[in-house]
Amino acid sequence: MKWDVIVKWLPKLLEGAYLTLELVAIAVLVGLLIAIPLGMARASRHWYVRALPFSYIFFFRGTPLLLQLFLVYYGLAQFDAVKQGPLWPYLRDPYWCALIAMTMHTAAYIAEIIRGAIQAVPPGEVEAARSLGMSRAQTMWHIILPRAARIGLPAYSNEVILMLKASSLASTITLLELTGMARTIIARTYLPVEIFFAAGLFYLAMTFILVQVFRWLERKLRVDALQGR
Amino acid sequence: MNFDLYGFGPALLAGTWITIQLALCSLALGLCLGLAGALAKTSPYRTLRWLGDAYSTMVRGVPELLWVLLIYYGSVGFVRELGEAIGYPELELSAFSAGVLALGLCFGAYATEVFRGALLAIPRGHREAGLALGLSRPRILFRLVLPQMWRIAIPGLGNLFMILMKDTALVSVVGLDEVMRSAQVAVTSSKQPFTFFMVAAFIYLGLTVLSMLILHFFEKRANRGFVRSAA
Numbered sequence: 288m289k290w291d292v293i294v295k296w297l298p299k300l301l302e303g304a305y306l307t308l309e310l311v312a313i314a315v316l317v318g319l320l321i322a323i324p325l326g327m328a329r330a331s332r333h334w335y336v337r338a339l340p341f342s343y344i345f346f347f348r349g350t351p352l353l354l355q356l357f358l359v360y361y362g363l364a365q366f367d368a369v370k371q372g373p374l375w376p377y378l379r380d381p382y383w384c385a386l387i388a389m390t391m392h393t394a395a396y397i398a399e400i401i402r403g404a405i406q407a408v409p410p411g412e413v414e415a416a417r418s419l420g421m422s423r424a425q426t427m428w429h430i431i432l433p434r435a436a437r438i439g440l441p442a443y444s445n446e447v448i449l450m451l452k453a454s455s456l457a458s459t460i461t462l463l464e465l466t467g468m469a470r471t472i473i474a475r476t477y478l479p480v481e482i483f484f485a486a487g488l489f490y491l492a493m494t495f496i497l498v499q500v501f502r503w504l505e506r507k508l509r510v511d512a513l514q515g516r
Numbered sequence: 517m518n519f520d521l522y523g524f525g526p527a528l529l530a531g532t533w534i535t536i537q538l539a540l541c542s543l544a545l546g547l548c549l550g551l552a553g554a555l556a557k558t559s560p561y562r563t564l565r566w567l568g569d570a571y572s573t574m575v576r577g578v579p580e581l582l583w584v585l586l587i588y589y590g591s592v593g594f595v596r597e598l599g600e601a602i603g604y605p606e607l608e609l610s611a612f613s614a615g616v617l618a619l620g621l622c623f624g625a626y627a628t629e630v631f632r633g634a635l636l637a638i639p640r641g642h643r644e645a646g647l648a649l650g651l652s653r654p655r656i657l658f659r660l661v662l663p664q665m666w667r668i669a670i671p672g673l674g675n676l677f678m679i680l681m682k683d684t685a686l687v688s689v690v691g692l693d694e695v696m697r698s699a700q701v702a703v704t705s706s707k708q709p710f711t712f713f714m715v716a717a718f719i720y721l722g723l724t725v726l727s728m729l730i731l732h733f734f735e736k737r738a739n740r741g742f743v744r745s746a747a
Contacts, residue, residue, distance in 0.1 A: 349724040350717045351685035354696060358717070361703065362710035455579035459689060466582055479589035483582060491577040 289478060293485045296472050300482075303468030304489050310454050310464060313386055315447050318393035325394060326401025327427070340398060347395030353456050355392055360384040360460045385457040393450050400446060404439030405431060437510045444501035448494055455490075465489055521715065524702040531698030532719055538615055538684045538694060543677060545620030550627025555657075557632050568628065575625035581686050583622055588614040588690040615687035623680050630672035634665040667738040674731040681723055695719050 329340040347355065363369045363378055377383040408431050416430040417423075458467030469486040473479050521528065549571075556568030575583070591609045599607025609617075638661055646656035688697035699716040703709045 346717070346721070349682075349721040351682040351696070351720060353685045353688070354713055354717055354720065357696075357700075358710065358713045362713045365708055365710040452579035455581040456686075458581070466579065466585070469582075470585070473589070479586065479592075483586040483590060487578040487582055487586070490579060490582065491574070494577040 288484075289481055292476060292478055293481055296476070296482065297485070299468055299472060300465065300485055300489060303463055303465040303486075304493065306462070306468075307451070307454050307464040308493065310385060310389060310457060310462075311447070311451050314389035314393050314454075315397075315450055317386075317390045318397050319443075321390065321394040322397035322401055323432075325398035326405065329398055329402040330405040344395045344398055347392050348399070352388065352392050352453050353459060356385065356388045356456055356460055359388045381457075381460045381462050384460060385454075385462050389450065389454065389457070392453070393446060396446050396449075397443065400439045400442040401435065403442070404435035407438050408434045437508055440501070440505060440508065440510055444497070444504075447501070448497055451493055451497065452490065521712075522702070522706045522708070524698070524706070524712070527698045527702065528695065528715060528719065531693055531695040532723070534612075534692065535681075535684050535694040535719075535723070538612065538619070538687060538692070539677075539681050541616045542619035542623055542680055542684070545616060546623025546627055546676075546680070547673075549620060549624025550631050553624060553628030554631030554635055557628060558635050572625045572628045575621055580618065580622050580683050581689065583618040584615060584686050584690060587618045587621075611687060611690045611692035614690060615684070615692055619680060619683055619687070622683070623676055626676050626679075627673060630669050630676065631665065633672070634669035635661065637668050638664050667742070670731070670735050670738050674727075674735070677727060677731070678724060681727060682720065685720075 325340045325343065328336050329344065331337050359378070360381060369375065369378060378387075412430060412434065413426060416426040421429065454464060455466035457464050458470060461467070463471060465486050469482045473482050476482065553568045553571050556564040557572070559565060559568075588609065588611065591614065595607055595609050596605070599605055642660055642664070643656055646660045651659070684694060685696040688694055688700065691697065693701075695716050699712045702712045706712065
């Protein structure tokens with residue numbers, strides 16, 4: 288192991304790690320916003336409301352993220368309508384493509400978490416709210432969603448960590464996030480073991496920090512106090 | 517849209533077959549590693565427990581893609597030295613075996629947790645009953661604990677297999693001609709990226725549905741004789 292090489296390229300790797308965090312943060316936050324209506328519709332009692340979110344979730348959970356990235360980055364260029372459209376400056380930029388693909392991907396997973404969480408809210412609590420005269424919308428907003436947020440939080444933290452690791456795929460569409468940066472450095476130094484090892488340590492450190500953050504959030508939201516019904 | 521896929525149909529089919537082989541080989545390696553990891557984690561020896569912990573934490577904290585790249589590019593020097601030592605100087609790790617090693621390693625790390633949970637779900641009394649009957653420790657493991665553990669572990673392992681199936685696409689990055697890469701090759705000459713990546717997407721969806729069906733069969737088989745409680 289040549290430790291001095293790792294130290295020398297540390298600033299560049301940090302730069303990559305920063306981009307990784309940026310991609311993941313935007314994807315999981317915007318993904319959450321998309322996933323909330325999606326998950327609510329998925330938990331609906333009417334089949335025609337369920338059908339669309341179901342097929343969205345089925346497609347995005349059933350195919351690899353790598354493929355989704357390629358579909359957005361390379362695939363859309365097949366259509367002249369897209370190339371002449373107003374969004375083309377964004378859709379040919381790997382940064383935006385990675386964000387779009389990752390957000391849509393994670394939204395499908397988070398929607399499934401939200402569906403599970405909504406369905407896990409004890410029916411007695413929903414009935415209690417309704418019998419107190421709350422409307423359906425009020426029940427959703429004041430009772431079901433806050434309750435579901437706490438039920439789904441541990442699963443959401445898992446998803447964030449999975450996305451952190453999945454973000455390494457953005458390197459395949461030329462983005463210089465942590466893995467991409469590592470590959471670029473290796474192309475110059477020919478030291479795959481050292482540099483990938485260092486990148487791996489960065490990922491481990493980021494995972495560790497995220498786990499701590501979510502642990503703090505779970506304490507803050509008193510998730511454990513609500514588990515025993 | 518052209519329905520014979522510009523003559524790339526057979527190539528995509530061949531890619532699908534390689535994807536299936538890759539997934540099954542990684543599954544076999546991952547199950548062994550996962551079982552070993554779970555036994556290590558639940559063993560009475562502290563060193564083994566520490567090893568199991570280190571394995572599952574380290575591997576799960578690093579992206580699968582990084583493992584694929586690390587094993588494929590990182591092993592070059594080591595494998596060459598090994599080759600020279602045993603008299604095959606041009607020995608190298610193929611993309612397929614690097615993929616199996618990387619994906620098996622990752623599957624094993626997650627499977628460790630699934631198996632551990634399942635092992636802990638077996639009542640202690642069963643093990644003690646085995647001891648009281650004079651069975652040896654390996655016999656208790658293979659005849660009493662493992663057969664019961666499967667039933668509990670299968671749903672978790674099934675989820676992991678679905679993830680593994682999709683992770684096989686990562687091995688295309690180091691040049692293995694599986695579905696993803698055959699689609700890429702088709703794209704370079706046909707200039708129809710959306711069409712071919714969509715075809716690949718439907719192949720993956722098909723494989724997912726197929727493995728769901730097979731899993732359902734296994735789950736049913738493992739659960740025969742058990743009545744689901746009305747919860």
